[in-house]
Amino acid sequence: MANVDLRIEDIEEEGAQEKIVLEINQIIPLDKLPLIRAKLFRIKNGEQILVIVQPHIITDGWSLKIIREELFKCYSMLFRKQSPRMTNIKISYFEYIDKMGSLTKKKKYFSDINYWKNKLDGIQKLHFPYDYARNNVETFSGRRQTFLIKQDLFKK
Amino acid sequence: MESQKNFYFLYRSQGKHAFVYNVPLVLEISGPIDCEVLSKSLRFLVERHEVLRTIFYETSEGLIQEVIEKHSG
Numbered sequence: 001m002a003n004v005d006l007r008i009e010d011i012e013e014e015g016a017q018e019k020i021v022l023e024i025n026q027i028i029p030l031d032k033l034p035l036i037r038a039k040l041f042r043i044k045n046g047e048q049i050l051v052i053v054q055p056h057i058i059t060d061g062w063s064l065k066i067i068r069e070e071l072f073k074c075y076s077m078l079f080r081k082q083s084p085r086m087t088n089i090k091i092s093y094f095e096y097i098d099k100m101g102s103l104t105k106k107k108k109y110f111s112d113i114n115y116w117k118n119k120l121d122g123i124q125k126l127h128f129p130y131d132y133a134r135n136n137v138e139t140f141s142g143r144r145q146t147f148l149i150k151q152d153l154f155k156k
Numbered sequence: 157m158e159s160q161k162n163f164y165f166l167y168r169s170q171g172k173h174a175f176v177y178n179v180p181l182v183l184e185i186s187g188p189i190d191c192e193v194l195s196k197s198l199r200f201l202v203e204r205h206e207v208l209r210t211i212f213y214e215t216s217e218g219l220i221q222e223v224i225e226k227h228s229g
Contacts, residue, residue, distance in 0.1 A: 003202045003209055003224070006195040024180040030167065031213040033224055038198050040191065048189060052181040052198075057163035058207050059179050067201065068181060074197040079190060084200055093206035093223065101158065 007039045016043050020051055028055045164212055164219055 011019055023039050035058055041049040052067070059067075074084040091099070103109055167174045202208040209224045 004198045006191065006198055008191060020182070024178060024182075025175040026178075027172065027175050028178065030164070031211050033209060033211060034202070035211065036198075036202060036208050040189070040194070048185045050183045050185055050194075052183075053178050054181075054208075055163075055167065055174075056177040056179050057160055057167060057212060058210060061179075063207075064179065064181050068183070070201055070204075071197055074200050075193055078193045078196055078200070084197075086204065089204070093210065097160075 004034045004036050004038060008042065009039065010042045011044070013043055013045045016041065016047075016049075020049060023051050024053055026053070028053065030055060030057060160212070160221060161219055 009019070020041060023037075023041075026037070028035055028037060035055060037051075037053045039051045041051065043049065070086060073086070077084040163177065167177050170176055203226045206223045209226070210221050211224060212219065212221050214220070
């Protein structure tokens with residue numbers, strides 16, 4: 001089994017979005033490779049959508065930016081038959097985890113915490129007026145309301 | 157490891173809805189694509205970044221994360 005597999009599917013325009021959403025919403029088992037999934041949808045209208053999905057445990061917004069940039073870089077180099085040259089990775093994944101873990105035991109960590117405690121000490125809570133009091137238990141049920149803020153109000 | 161533990165817990169707590177913790181990257185690509193090169197590029201990135209070769213599982217010792225060595229797949 002490859003550590004990542006690019007799957008390709010030619011699809012009709014109709015239902016394309018559903019197929020893409022379905023691809024994104026597949027559960028990825030964490031206990032076997034690949035954790036990163038890639039699928040290229042070639043839509044009849046000529047659009048091509050590359051979907052890369054990873055569980056949050058191995059990625060975040062910051063990492064996505066790196067993946068995207070390195071993928072483009074790598075592709076363009078391999079396309080020109082060059083071997084991809086990338087900046088050296090200075091620290092291994094586990095070294096990084098170790099470093100992060102020990103950070104919370106260092107003196108600097110506590111002085112940083114204290115800095116914010118002092119800085120925020122005695123801060124006035126924002127009492128935002130609302131028309132209905134919120135339940136003690138959050139329900140997460142809600143609706144969306146879109147509106148525009150007038151230019152002169154926005155400028156304030 | 158702490159944030160991995162958190163995410164593992166959240167993932168497990170969602171059961172069959174664990175896909176809510178999927179992070180998608182959706183790219184619209186114009187022009188011809190060399191799928192072979194694209195596929196090779198993806199494999200290159202996975203070999204380059206240990207985290208993309210890391211798996212997670214539970215043992216009696218607790219949560220284990222293991223980096224699968226290159227070319228072993």
